[in-house]
Amino acid sequence: MSKNGASGTGGAPRVVIVGGGFGGLYAAKGLANQPVDVTLIDRKNHHTFQPLLYQVALSVLSPGEVAAALRHILRKAANVRTVLGEVTGFDLDAKEVTLSSGAVFAYDHLIVAAGARHAYFGHDEWEAEAPGLKTVEDAVEIRRRLLLAFEKAERTAILTGETPPLDFAVIGAGPTGVELAGAIADLAKRALAKDFKTIDTRQARIRLYEGSPRVLGTFSEHSSRKARQQLEELGVEVLTGSFVTGVEPGRIKVGDEWSRADVTLWASGVAASPLGKALGVETDRAGRVVIAKDLSLPGRREVMVIGDMSSLTDANGTQVPGLAASAMQQGKAAAENILRDLRGQAREDFAYHNRGTMATIGHHRAVAEFGGRSFSGTLAWLLWLLVHILLLIGFRSRLAVLRQWIWAYLKREGASPLITEYQFRDDESEPGSR
Amino acid sequence: MSKNGASGTGGAPRVVIVGGGFGGLYAAKGLANQPVDVTLIDRKNHHTFQPLLYQVALSVLSPGEVAAALRHILRKAANVRTVLGEVTGFDLDAKEVTLSSGAVFAYDHLIVAAGARHAYFGHDEWEAEAPGLKTVEDAVEIRRRLLLAFEKAERTAILTGETPPLDFAVIGAGPTGVELAGAIADLAKRALAKDFKTIDTRQARIRLYEGSPRVLGTFSEHSSRKARQQLEELGVEVLTGSFVTGVEPGRIKVGDEWSRADVTLWASGVAASPLGKALGVETDRAGRVVIAKDLSLPGRREVMVIGDMSSLTDANGTQVPGLAASAMQQGKAAAENILRDLRGQAREDFAYHNRGTMATIGHHRAVAEFGGRSFSGTLAWLLWLLVHILLLIGFRSRLAVLRQWIWAYLKREGASPLITEYQFRDDESEPGSR
Numbered sequence: 001m002s003k004n005g006a007s008g009t010g011g012a013p014r015v016v017i018v019g020g021g022f023g024g025l026y027a028a029k030g031l032a033n034q035p036v037d038v039t040l041i042d043r044k045n046h047h048t049f050q051p052l053l054y055q056v057a058l059s060v061l062s063p064g065e066v067a068a069a070l071r072h073i074l075r076k077a078a079n080v081r082t083v084l085g086e087v088t089g090f091d092l093d094a095k096e097v098t099l100s101s102g103a104v105f106a107y108d109h110l111i112v113a114a115g116a117r118h119a120y121f122g123h124d125e126w127e128a129e130a131p132g133l134k135t136v137e138d139a140v141e142i143r144r145r146l147l148l149a150f151e152k153a154e155r156t157a158i159l160t161g162e163t164p165p166l167d168f169a170v171i172g173a174g175p176t177g178v179e180l181a182g183a184i185a186d187l188a189k190r191a192l193a194k195d196f197k198t199i200d201t202r203q204a205r206i207r208l209y210e211g212s213p214r215v216l217g218t219f220s221e222h223s224s225r226k227a228r229q230q231l232e233e234l235g236v237e238v239l240t241g242s243f244v245t246g247v248e249p250g251r252i253k254v255g256d257e258w259s260r261a262d263v264t265l266w267a268s269g270v271a272a273s274p275l276g277k278a279l280g281v282e283t284d285r286a287g288r289v290v291i292a293k294d295l296s297l298p299g300r301r302e303v304m305v306i307g308d309m310s311s312l313t314d315a316n317g318t319q320v321p322g323l324a325a326s327a328m329q330q331g332k333a334a335a336e337n338i339l340r341d342l343r344g345q346a347r348e349d350f351a352y353h354n355r356g357t358m359a360t361i362g363h364h365r366a367v368a369e370f371g372g373r374s375f376s377g378t379l380a381w382l383l384w385l386l387v388h389i390l391l392l393i394g395f396r397s398r399l400a401v402l403r404q405w406i407w408a409y410l411k412r413e414g415a416s417p418l419i420t421e422y423q424f425r426d427d428e429s430e431p432g433s434r
Numbered sequence: 435m436s437k438n439g440a441s442g443t444g445g446a447p448r449v450v451i452v453g454g455g456f457g458g459l460y461a462a463k464g465l466a467n468q469p470v471d472v473t474l475i476d477r478k479n480h481h482t483f484q485p486l487l488y489q490v491a492l493s494v495l496s497p498g499e500v501a502a503a504l505r506h507i508l509r510k511a512a513n514v515r516t517v518l519g520e521v522t523g524f525d526l527d528a529k530e531v532t533l534s535s536g537a538v539f540a541y542d543h544l545i546v547a548a549g550a551r552h553a554y555f556g557h558d559e560w561e562a563e564a565p566g567l568k569t570v571e572d573a574v575e576i577r578r579r580l581l582l583a584f585e586k587a588e589r590t591a592i593l594t595g596e597t598p599p600l601d602f603a604v605i606g607a608g609p610t611g612v613e614l615a616g617a618i619a620d621l622a623k624r625a626l627a628k629d630f631k632t633i634d635t636r637q638a639r640i641r642l643y644e645g646s647p648r649v650l651g652t653f654s655e656h657s658s659r660k661a662r663q664q665l666e667e668l669g670v671e672v673l674t675g676s677f678v679t680g681v682e683p684g685r686i687k688v689g690d691e692w693s694r695a696d697v698t699l700w701a702s703g704v705a706a707s708p709l710g711k712a713l714g715v716e717t718d719r720a721g722r723v724v725i726a727k728d729l730s731l732p733g734r735r736e737v738m739v740i741g742d743m744s745s746l747t748d749a750n751g752t753q754v755p756g757l758a759a760s761a762m763q764q765g766k767a768a769a770e771n772i773l774r775d776l777r778g779q780a781r782e783d784f785a786y787h788n789r790g791t792m793a794t795i796g797h798h799r800a801v802a803e804f805g806g807r808s809f810s811g812t813l814a815w816l817l818w819l820l821v822h823i824l825l826l827i828g829f830r831s832r833l834a835v836l837r838q839w840i841w842a843y844l845k846r847e848g849a850s851p852l853i854t855e856y857q858f859r860d861d862e863s864e865p866g867s868r
Contacts, residue, residue: 014868069629148518197515198515
């Protein structure tokens with residue numbers, strides 16, 4: 001017999017939540033210590049605070065500072081169990097979820113919140129050369145590529161006496177692309193400058209490519225202009241109206257022209273989790289499930305689909321954006337609607353509440369929009385810091401990140417520029433010897 | 435032309451150091467800002483503080499808290515360059531070092547400090563099932579195995595309603611084995627106990643196997659007894675006189691008998707880096723290079739071999755032990771002997787100075803020996819904390835680790851039990867469904 005009598009025989013309605021991102025986690029929190037038997041299933045054992053992932057990629061924070069074990073976050077929710085496993089299918093008639101291992105979980109209510117991954121516009125072969133940033137593993141891989149590029153340039157310079165060019169390309173100028181480009185500039189111009197003695201890391205070239213006419217397309221034109229200006233102050237070359245047509249090792253093609261790119265990062269386009277299609281219902285071009293205003297699957301009242309993998313025009317007629325904030329709000333709302341069902345109350349339609357949006361662009365540089373007002377520069381940057389500290393899940397992480405940021409700010413350097421799980425391969429030829 | 439005129443054309447004697455562990459790093463520090471042109475070559479971009487690696491394996495510390503980028507540690511040493519690369523061979527007559535890429539570095543003085551890896555007594559096939567703990571990658575892999583074992587047991591318990599047994603085996607009861615076994619007990623009995631709701635992690639069985647008659651064989655008999663007693667208080671089963679004769683997935687063989695082992699860790703036996711043999715000189719059974727009392731290779735005054743990959747009976751007739759402390763002392767001594775050469779002074783023979791040894795066994799438990807006196811329990815544990823904080827390289831890491839320890843102590847929990855780079859594989863079958 002299991003420890004807490006939690007084997008689900010008690011008769012409480014069984015809620016299965018698929019995915020421990022912002023949507024799934026906030027749904028689980030909303031159902032904590034309520035008269036339901038909750039099972040949260042995720043392929044990872046941790047929740048990832050995605051808005052700070054780029055700081056892991058840039059060596060400012062450690063993985064443990066932006067991620068926390070799901071079962072640790074939920075340890076005080078006696079009715080919530082966490083299961084590490086990969087959901088591969090649903091039987092909506094039998095009300096069952098199947099894992100890759102063949103295990104089956106039965107539900108009375110199902111919340112699917114499996115998020116989104118990068119999309120390469122039909123060029124999946126670009127992924128190996130241009131990784132995106134969605135998971136802790138992505139961040140560690142991007143960090144490795146960035147630091148290795150500097151290491152290789154240093155080695156070449158020592159061996160040949162000549163400094164090779166060093167080119168970084170970021171594709172896509174939404175918040176993630178802008179944050180990555182600004183942070184690479186910070187890394188090259190400041191954090192690493194004193195560590196490398198043969199090359200001058202400040203000479204590195206950072207280009208930000210965007211197909212549309214402006215950066216941060218979902219922000220106001222004023223914020224776009226301010227963001228571009230701040231990026232350029234940092235030395236980032238902003239190339240709007242630039243469509244990437246090819247990605248190969250060491251170079252990318254923009255329009256008809258190839259450019260050198262020692263490291264290419266992808267921050268353009270997302271596709272919903274394939275679990276949307278596994279539900280066997282209508283999905284939009286990005287693979288998102290079109291849901292009803294109470295967040296349920298049309299015709300399946302007991303199934304809710306939330307966060308980045310769903311598409312909804314809400315009670316106010318607003319298309320709900322694919323942001324952490326929307327997923328959190330939908331997670332809470334899904335939990336509330338289930339509790340309303342149990343109490344015999346009518347469900348409420350979801351209404352997205354825009355509490356503001358922001359993007360950071362290196363030290364003392366950011367743009368923010370709150371209630372129709374725009375901010376930029378140091379004030380926006382301080383707002384960004386405050387909001388992200390407040391949002392960080394788990395008190396432990398919050399303190400650790402704050403301390404790390406204060407330290408990085410005072411020392412003007414990042415945490416630990418470590419490259420792990422790397423050894424030079426034998427096939428990496430060298431330009432000479434000394 | 436390179437940034438700091440560091441291309442080695444200035445005529446200063448060229449010192450090449452192979453390996454950035456304790457020996458190589460202390461040699462580089464000893465030569466910092468002296469009239470020599472130093473190149474430090476390592477396969478990793480970071481120095482690893484090995485005495486604390488087991489805390490990364492047990493989720494108490496993050497990788498960035500026990501490792502620091504070599505070029506960052508050495509950033510103020512204007513005459514020291516750091517190269518990321520794998521040394522594969524030497525031409526001692528031509529005075530050249532060759533990397534896997536084919537690049538060649540010429541030297542006037544060479545310090546080889548490439549350390550040691552685990553040895554499996556001729557059973558290299560055991561390594562996959564019983565990883566050892568030498569690198570940050572090893573620590574992350576061990577962490578993943580330990581946490582996954584708990585996750586799988588929880589999932590099985592949820593699906594079947596019955597808690598499966600959970601067995602951990604540590605092979606070898608030297609300081610690393612004792613520390614690992616004690617820390618696994620801490621993890622199971624305390625840190626994870628509240629996070630897992632279906633299984634009772636405190637029921638996990640931890641066995642420590644040792645072929646010789648006592649644990650911590652290099653310590654006094656009194657300390658051995660105290661260590662064993664403290665391990666048993668923590669619930670670790672200590673099995674001395676137990677020779678492991680087989681390691682397979684899920685089980686190990688001791689003598690003629692197989693025992694269940696969900697996770698097996700290897701802390702028994704080391705072998706010197708194969709670079710010892712690459713020097714083309716006499717090595718002992720463990721592959722260590724037998725060196726002269728001035729740390730040089732007999733007949734090759736300009737080549738020094740230090741740390742775990744060398745074997746030396748020192749000026750006092752003591753066999754120098756394979757410890758971090760000896761490697762640090764040899765690194766300093768190698769640098770001093772090179773500087774003596776330059777000043778036309780005679781070299782000094784190396785004499786190992788035993789400043790004490792210690793091993794920690796979970797919270798408030800340790801053994802320590804200083805100047806013929808033995809300590810155990812809380813006092814030894816506090817001594818251990820103090821010494822390791824003082825030894826930690828780089829002020830940044832030291833503060834971070836101290837803060838982390840205080841936090842873990844107050845909260846009675848570890849840092850971030852994250853499993854990264856893992857997804858359940860399809861071939862992991864499950865015992866049932868619910």
